[in-house]
Amino acid sequence: MYDIRQMIRKSKSLSGPFPSFNINEVPESPYELFLEWFGDAVDQGVHEPHAMTLSTTDQNGFPDARVLIIKDVDQDGWYFASSSKSAKGKQMELNPKVALTFYWSLVGRQVRIRGKAFKMKKEMSANDFLNRGMIARAIALLDKQSSVLNDPLEFEEQLTKEIIHLQQEPNTISPSWTLYRVQAKEVEFWQADKDRKHTRLQYTFDRDKWVTNLLWA
Ligand SMILES: Cc1cc2nc3c(=O)[nH]c(=O)nc-3n(C[C@H](O)[C@H](O)[C@H](O)COP(=O)(O)O)c2cc1C
DSSP states (O other): OOOHHHHHHHOOOSOOOOOOOOTTSOOSSHHHHHHHHHHHHHHHTOSSTTEEEEEEEOTTSOEEEEEEEEEEEETTEEEEEEETTSHHHHHHHHOOEEEEEEEEGGGTEEEEEEEEEEEOOHHHHHHHHHTSOHHHHHHHHHOOTTSOOSOHHHHHHHHHHHHHHHHHOTTOOOTTEEEEEEEEEEEEEEEOOTTSOOEEEEEEEETTEEEEEEEOO
16 A cells, blocks of 8 residues: 655655756846756756646636647747647637746756737648647547547547548648747746755846846745
């Protein structure tokens, strides 16, 4: 029998060693610092550095969150893709205010992004869709993400049909597959310290420029 409390107590967190974070030499925009940190994460061998948590709220203001893959990052924002008919898609339709969270445990770094999600143009979403593998495209074409599955066999049957359809018409595009861009208003970079003297640097967009502040750990 597992003893969950024992296992939790024995699990180490933030033990390092960690890279340094020179707060006196940070770039003007959080986008540039994110690129630096993402590059460090890749160089250090962080597993799935492109996985992040997207947080949304439902029609009752109740928070929801799930892991997604980031597709791109540039000075205009952070990009991810999903079906606009999924639970998250419907939630963002009602309230486009979202949060993205990255945690790279190997380097003790967390990045928190708060902003608004915008749908990208149809052609960009279509391009993202066409770059997906066959099974991923077929599943997206079923377009039932987040609805109740009564029988796993139903999934297998419909997937097989959709794959055959895609083999015959490989340029088929899901009308609801959407590339979203998150335009940030606030981005926080959190660097762990093995002695618990963590560093927090927050960028806030103020009218036409980014302002930085340190935060208490
Ligand atoms: C590592 C990882 C990557 C994922 N990437 C995506 C993704 O890029 N797009 C997506 O729609 N779902 C992705 N998922 C599945 C989502 O976490 C989620 O289950 C799904 O999108 C349904 O979410 P919803 O019910 O909140 O709409 C990923 C899950 C994991 C664990």
